Amino acid sequence: METTDDQHEHHYDAYLAQCPCRPLLDVIANKWTALIVGALLTREHRFGELRRQIEGVSQKVLTANLRALERNGFVTRRVYPTSPPSVGYALTDLGRSLAPPLVAVREWTERHMDDVEAARARYDTEATRSGPAAVDRAAEPAPAR
Amino acid sequence: METTDDQHEHHYDAYLAQCPCRPLLDVIANKWTALIVGALLTREHRFGELRRQIEGVSQKVLTANLRALERNGFVTRRVYPTSPPSVGYALTDLGRSLAPPLVAVREWTERHMDDVEAARARYDTEATRSGPAAVDRAAEPAPAR
DNA sequence: CAGTATCCGTTAGGATACTG
DNA sequence: CAGTATCCTAACGGATACTG
Numbered sequence: 001m002e003t004t005d006d007q008h009e010h011h012y013d014a015y016l017a018q019c020p021c022r023p024l025l026d027v028i029a030n031k032w033t034a035l036i037v038g039a040l041l042t043r044e045h046r047f048g049e050l051r052r053q054i055e056g057v058s059q060k061v062l063t064a065n066l067r068a069l070e071r072n073g074f075v076t077r078r079v080y081p082t083s084p085p086s087v088g089y090a091l092t093d094l095g096r097s098l099a100p101p102l103v104a105v106r107e108w109t110e111r112h113m114d115d116v117e118a119a120r121a122r123y124d125t126e127a128t129r130s131g132p133a134a135v136d137r138a139a140e141p142a143p144a145r
Numbered sequence: 146m147e148t149t150d151d152q153h154e155h156h157y158d159a160y161l162a163q164c165p166c167r168p169l170l171d172v173i174a175n176k177w178t179a180l181i182v183g184a185l186l187t188r189e190h191r192f193g194e195l196r197r198q199i200e201g202v203s204q205k206v207l208t209a210n211l212r213a214l215e216r217n218g219f220v221t222r223r224v225y226p227t228s229p230p231s232v233g234y235a236l237t238d239l240g241r242s243l244a245p246p247l248v249a250v251r252e253w254t255e256r257h258m259d260d261v262e263a264a265r266a267r268y269d270t271e272a273t274r275s276g277p278a279a280v281d282r283a284a285e286p287a288p289a290r
Numbered sequence: 291c292a293g294t295a296t297c298c299g300t301t302a303g304g305a306t307a308c309t310g
Numbered sequence: 311c312a313g314t315a316t317c318c319t320a321a322c323g324g325a326t327a328c329t330g
Contacts, residue, residue: 011258011259012254012255012256012258013255014179014180014251014254014255015180015184015198015199015200016200017200017201018200018201020258020262021254021255021258022176022201024254024258024261025176025179025180025250025251025254026176028250028253028254029174029175029176029178029179029247029250029251029254030174030175031167031170031171031174033174034159034170034174035159035160035170039160046311046312047311047312047313048311048312051312053160054160055160055161055162055163056162056163056167058303058304058305059312059313059314060303060304060305060313060314060315061302061303061304063312063313063314064302064303070268071264071265071268071269072261072264072265073260073261073263073264073265073267073268079312082311083311084310084311084312085310085311085312085313086311086312087311087312087313094257094260094261094264097253097257098253098257100249101246101249101250101253102174102250104245104246104249105170105173105174105246105247105250106159106170106174108173108242108243108246109157109159109166109169109170109173109174110156110157110158110159110166111157112239112242112243113156113157113165113166113169114156115218115239116169116217116218116239117165118218119216119217119218119239120216120217120218122218123215123216123218124216191291191292192291192292192293193291193292196292203323203324203325204292204293204294205293205294205295205323205324205325206322206323206324208292208293208294209322209323224292227291228291229291229292229330230291230292230293230330231291231292232291232292232293291330292329292330293328293329293330294327294328294329294330295326295327295328295329296325296326296327296328297324297325297326297327298323298324298325299322299323299324299325300321300322300323300324301320301321301322301323302319302320302321302322303318303319303320303321304317304318304319304320305316305317305318306315306316306317307314307315307316307317308313308314308315308316309312309313309314309315310311310312310313310314
């Protein structure tokens with residue numbers, strides 16, 4: 001063992017390419033994960049409830065993400081022998097410990113949307129450029145709500 | 146202006162399919178965004194510095210994400226007329242306000258990697274299943290670091 | 291150094307149809 | 311209701327080559 005102490009030393013570093021926490025970060029720093037965990041924070045939800053609350057999510061995507069969250073230990077899946085069958089998803093203790101940062105990220109997004117739109121308007125107005133900024137899905141067309 | 150007060154009322158809701166903050170959440174709740182913002186939190190970085198610090202990121206991906214962060218007002222891009230030219234990226238005030246939640250997400254990932262791996266081992270061991278859990282990239286093979 | 295451009299494989303994710 | 315199974319396309323993202 002090392003002679004140098006490392007009390008609060010993490011064993012993992014997301015900045016290292018081969019660190020196993022890099023793929024995990026990809027699962028956690030994810031739009032659907034943030035929305036699902038945020039929804040489950042209040043109480044257990046049935047599949048259909050989640051599907052309705054998280055508007056626009058397809059059952060395929062919701063299922064896939066719930067499975068991933070379950071496998072990683074953030075969510076439990078309980079099948080109730082009713083008829084028709086219902087399935088309840090709830091956060092584990094691990095999932096609950098993950099929720100605050102994710103909720104903070106989502107709330108930040110909701111709270112600073114105006115600032116961001118102002119910044120985009122500035123960026124898109126300033127000449128200097130010619131080509132688009134890529135990565136961004138949906139540059140302008142988003143009127144409805 | 147409204148007669149009903151709405152002091153802490155958000156105008157945006159990420160759970161609504163058509164809310165413009167949904168795409169923004171996708172930009173922010175993102176692996177690369179978390180790593181870039183986390184790196185820039187300490188100080189301004191040159192492009193090459195970021196590229197080296199965030200191991201494994203390609204210049205294409207790094208450039209695309211930096212452009213998006215710049216357009217959304219999180220990052221400034223300053224070109225220094227040196228030879229060869231160097232470019233400095235730094236957080237704006239807006240970006241700095243976004244950093245704490247993102248750093249929290251990354252640190253959570255680093256700190257709970259062991260818990261997650263234990264959960265995965267449990268999940269993958271328990272029978273009941275047959276097919277894989279999808280979504281997850283890289284199920285087991287990740288020895289190096 | 292800090293990009294841009296191009297080719298190209300892999301994956302996310304929508305739509306649809308079917309099952310216990 | 312809560313899935314699973316396909317099909318299909320749009321993007322993400324790696325690799326490589328070229329430029330001011």
